[in-house]
Amino acid sequence: MEVFQNYTQIRAYSGTETLAYVTGQLSPPLPSISGFFVLNPNDSTSSDNDGTVLVGTGGRRWIRDDSIPVHANWFGGTWDGGVDVSAVAQTALNSGAKVVDFLNLPGRVNSSLFVPPGVEARNVNLVAGTPGMDVIRPNSGSTITGKIRGTGTGGDVVERGVNPATDGVTDVHLDLDISNLTVGVQIWPMGLPALPKRWRGNLRFSDLTGGGANSNGYGLLIAGGDDCRFVVSSVNTPRHCVYISNGSKGNSVQLTSSGSGGAPVQLAAYTVQGYVENNRIEAVISGMKATATASAYGANIVGKCRLNDLTLHVDDSAVAQGGVLFRANDANTVPYRNIVTLFHKGGYAGPGVVRSDSGYENRVRVYGEGVASAGTGTAVISVGVYSSIIPSGNYDCALRIEDYSWDAQGAAMRGVAALTSYAPVDIGEGVMRGHRNSTFPMVYLSGGGTVIGYTHRDSFRSASTAIAGGGAADFTRVYPKPFDNAAFSIVKVIAPSATPSTMPSYASTSDALTSNTVKVKNGDSLNSQNFAVVFVTEGY
Known part of the structure; x- marks a missing residue:
């Protein structure tokens, strides 16, 4: 030798x-x-x-001898993070070795690195040297572990840590710390027919930049990918920690987010895109930052999204608009039949912890406590047509509230504000008992808003409903049976002029149990009446 x-x-x-x-x-x-x-x-x-x-x-x-993994520095270069090593790093990746170990050496790259199919780029410590670049680009079967840091340019410059090498890239594994980029990881078909599938891994984002007009300020962006599985932690992300869009299906993400702005979770698809459907998100969100956008909820579900299942824990985010937003883009681009379970602790700044804007048949379960900071009377769940969009098609309800428990901590907060006339709000069994420690009633109806729900003896005991001026609530739709001769006790006058003498004509002396009680029969309707009622059990 x-x-x-x-x-x-x-x-x-x-x-x-x-x-x-x-x-x-x-x-x-x-x-x-x-x-x-x-x-x-x-x-x-x-x-x-x-x-x-x-x-x-x-x-x-x-x-x-190939008994140990190939080391990237074997091929030359100055690995100090200041000198471009793109060429030698690419040579190492193209050497034919199945594993290329970068040994955590800081390597500046001015050109994208392409990881060949089936190759593992281990312990990378890459620093983007050119604003607007894609740092590393995997092929099918690639594995990438280590760290990626961007230039921090931000603004409208789209600078990605990981971006597919081509369309149809599948079975990629990532275990990365990513910072100072406008997009951490983007999974998409690059405008070509074959979708990426089965990406997996653990992603840790910190101090991402962006927030400009382009698709940036995001951690994990799945924009047309299926069956991906990730565990994500994100600190100080300016917009979305997890963004799933453009026909993505069957993905699963567990997210922990701290100090993020915008909506840490967003699901969205627009008119020309496929449905975002059957995705599963579990997120723990804390310390959301103040933002100028009206869409700064814990999660936004926008446009063509259906059959997605989200579990959200939102804490210490009083400057945020709320916990979850459903929003249509037009009459045919509507979120529907999604399921959200929301645990919310602390205040909120928007019109509702849950806001449904022209969605339909979405289902929510809401548990929490806190006080609205936007003014008295803000509802925990607000259902309306804020965008003036009436969804097309046939549907049973605008929103279904399957379960509800909220401690208003003595504030003037309504539980549910039904403000939309195109479909009722479905109030599930037990919901009426869940609004606690509030000086305002559980349900508020206005603008033609209606509710439907359960009518058995225990569901509505000591729960109240307010009907504001301009409302068109038809109680024959609200509680269709058993409803004949059910007694309602008036407990709060909404307008000073509304007194027992201004009640509906059917509240006659012969109908009333007392001067403060109204019997409502099937077929009666309480249109534009200004009073609140408490459900009691007489007459059943």
Whole structure:
């Protein structure tokens, strides 16, 4: 065996030994390029790659022993984070090795690195050297672990940590810390037919930049990918920690978010895009930052989204608009039949912890406590047509409230504000008992808003409903049975002029149990009446 200090010496060797050992370093004190090389007399075609294949005197090929993973620094370069190592890093990835270990050495890259199919780029520590670049681009079967840091340019410059090498990239595994980029990881078909599928891994985002007009300020963006599974933590993300869009299906994300702005979770698809459907999100969100946008909820579900299942824990986010927003883009681009379970603790700044804007048949379960900071009378659940969009099609309800428990902590807060006339709000069993410690009633009806729900004896005991001026609540739709002769006790006058003498004509002396009680029969309607009622059990 011959021993050499560097590659130059082994290339110049013309002796008879077939085993050589290189001891040296390319750039002390960086890790050594040392290793064993074996002469292969039958190889006359392999190219010298300055790391694992060396072509010496007489065209002899020295092949590095492959018993350990290839090290990226074997191929040269100055690995200090300040000098571009794109070319040597790409050479290492193209060396034919299944594992290329970057040894956590800081490497500045001015050009994107492409990870070949089935290759693992291990322990990367890459620094973007050019604003607006994609740092690393995997192919099918690639694995990438380590750290990626961007230039921090922000604004409208889209700068991504990970972006597919082509369309249809599948079975990628990521385990990365990503910072100072406008988009951490983007999974999409790049405008081509084949969808990416089955990406997996753990992602940790911090101090992402952006927030400009383009698609940036995001952590994980799945914009047309299926069956991906990620665990994500995100700190100080300006817009969305997780954004699923453009026909993505069957994805699952567990998110922990702290100090983010915008909506940490967004599901959205627009008119020309496919439905975002059957995705599962579990998110713990805390300390949301103040933002100028009216869509700063814990989660936004916008446009063509259906059959998605979200569980959200939102804490310490009083400056946020609320917990979840359902919003239509037009009459045919409407979120529907999604399921959200929301645990919300602390205040909120918008019109509702849950806001439904022209959605239909979405289902919510809401549990929490807190006080609205936007003014008295704000409802925990607000259902309306704020965008003046009436959804097309046939549907049973605008929103279904399957369960509800809220401690208003003594504030003037309504539980549910039904402000939309295109479909009723469905109040599930037990909901009426869940609004606690509030000086306002559980249900508020206005603008033609209606509710439907359960009518058995215990559901509505000591729960109240307010009908404001301009409302058109038809109680024959509200509680269709058993409703004949059910008694309602008036407990709060909404307008000073509304007194028992201004009640509906059917509240006659013969109907009333007392001067403050109204019997309502099937077929009666309480249109534009200004009073509140408490459900009691007489008459059942």
